[in-house]
């Protein structure tokens with residue numbers, strides 16, 4: 517029997533922000549946040565296999581391929597976040613980034629569910645195992661933060677409060693499984709455009725420092741969907757609605773169809789709805805899919821684990 521090709525496959529979850537409190541713009545162009553993340557059961561898979569070693573004296577470059585919904589909108593060059601992750605990890609260990617990365621997308625592209633961040637965290641874990649570099653967890657988290665504000669959360673999963681740009685994480689206890697429906701839109705929204713629109717809409721008035729809502733943390737800890745529904749907030753929602761007014765129809769359709777509450781997921785345009793239980797989520801997804809206000813709708817649950825190796829022939 518022939519030996520399987522060396523490869524490592526990692527699955528990485530999408531996220532929804534159950535609270536996204538946005539502070540004023542910082543001098544570096546970012547915003548301080550109180551970002552309460554919840555990982556949900558929609559995953560991308562990243563598979564790392566050995567790439568072509570660089571020619572002597574030439575810098576190596578990872579190869580990348582991508583399949584699945586929206587993959588035509590994923591860059592297949594050095595701008596791909598998974599490629600950037602492989603290059604960063606290789607530089608950290610002073611080695612060639614000789615790897616091929618294959619991304620199977622299921623997380624909506626540019627949908628406010630952190631798919632690119634998930635692929636970056638997945639690529640870090642997959643390359644680390646393939647190359648046998650055994651990077652300590654704290655170093656992996658620091659590399660994640662260099663790649664993007666949402667990347668550390670994709671590595672840890674579960675539920676967490678992200679301060680600073682969203683990269684300084686504290687894990688949060690969750691007392692049960694929450695049932696969600698995601699209404700997926702055609703096309704995406706660019707995160708920097710949504711932050712800029714948020715600043716513009718706020719105008720010159722002073723913006724309070726962002727802080728986690730104690731009622732929201734208590735609802736998460738109790739696993740109480742009704743209590744959580746009452747306090748879901750997203751400071752980027754008015755900005756996302758200003759750029760994509762039709763999202764108001766999606767939110768109205770979900771609430772009419774029995775959602776406990778709905779909100780824009782992060783920078784959008786995906787809308788997230790909380791349901792009382794699995795049966796309510798299934799019927800809400802069916803109503804939303806038929807409403808003509810979104811491309812499709814998916815019922816799912818959270819929290820789920822962060823980036824996890826599911827297959828390894830390293």
Ligand SMILES: C[C@@](CO)(OP(=O)(O)O)[C@H](O)COP(=O)(O)OP(=O)(O)OC[C@H]1O[C@@H](n2ccc(N)nc2=O)[C@H](O)[C@@H]1O
Nearest residue numbers: 545546547628629630664665666681707708711782783784
């Ligand atoms: C809004 C959120 C909510 O979780 O996610 P998405 O909904 O887009 O997935 C995040 O803050 C997105 O994080 P991420 O997509 O990793 O952003 P980064 O690559 O770090 O930054 C991209 C750009 O977003 C803006 N940005 C991002 C994070 C932050 N705290 N303040 C910002 O102003 C800046 O314009 C920055 O140049």
Ligand SMILES: Nc1ncnc2c1ncn2[C@@H]1O[C@H](COP(=O)(O)OP(=O)(O)O)[C@@H](O)[C@H]1O
Nearest residue numbers: 596597598625626627628629630631632633635
């Ligand atoms: N591996 C990747 N998967 C998805 N998008 C990527 C990836 N690498 C780079 N991008 C770019 O990042 C942008 C934001 O994508 P994504 O992370 O899916 O959305 P969001 O920031 O809304 O959560 C995309 O429009 C795409 O150009």
